Amino acid sequence: MEGETSCSNPLHDAREEFVSQWGTLGSAWGINRTMAQIHALLMTSPRALSTDEVMEALQISRGNANTNLRDLVGWGLIRVVLRKGDRKEYFESEKDxxxxxxxxxxxxxxxxxxxxxxxxxxxxxxxxxxxxxxxxxxxxxxxxxxxxxxxxxxxxxxxxxxxxxxxxxxxxxxxxx
Missing domain, CATH: 1.10.287 (Helix Hairpins)
Structure with missing residues (x-):
């Protein structure tokens, strides 16, 4: 994932492995791999992320990010977070x-x-x-x-x-x- 750069960062490595594996598992469960990866990224993020941050972290296109974010909102697994004074939408996952x-x-x-x-x-x-x-x-x-x-x-x-x-x-x- 691009958002966290470091030579040897155990958190970065663990999160990257989890996001990748969650995507693979999602495919096995009949869920779009990218959708599962976005869900994993948001599930493990300590804060809400913007579409741009999701795109950068997973190296995916805006269209792919938007489609899958909307689908995850539709499933009720993530929600839109608005920040006062900011026109961007941010997304956070249910943690429970x-x-x-x-x-x-x-x-x-x-x-x-x-x-x-x-x-x-x-x-x-x-x-x-x-x-x-x-x-x-x-x-x-x-x-x-x-x-x-x-x-x-x-x-x-x-x-x-x-x-x-x-x-x-x-x-x-x-x-x-």
Missing amino acids: VWKMFCTISRERRRREISPATEVVARCAESTKGLKDPDAQAFHDQMERLLDFLKLAERVSDAVASSEKNFVVKLAAKLFSK
Whole structure:
């Protein structure tokens, strides 16, 4: 990252490694690599950064920075900060990891699980009562998938609205055996 120059700065090196790896992980999770890197940069920054600072740190274009910053605002993972007397917009990330997790869970439900549930429900409904064995098999599969997606919605809702301690205790019970 360009913003911090030093021959041997452990903080700079660690932040650079984290930002790079978060970008790689973001790609594996279906998130744009640059979006994940911007999120990592803001998540680890002690202060809000301007678009120019993000561009410089990650060596990305203004268009790429603006698009991904707006997407992160849309996800609710970062927010715009205005400074009195300054026309620039600054951006800061939520620092609370649990709140980030809940936000991502809620957004993934809204953007991915709910639309899939709607499609599968329509497909199940449109094949209900058909007598052809292939149609019945298709309908049965849609019903099983719909049951699973509805469960995923309930779990997502429960996690997103839960207190951290409750979920940690539940996870400990589930994974302690």
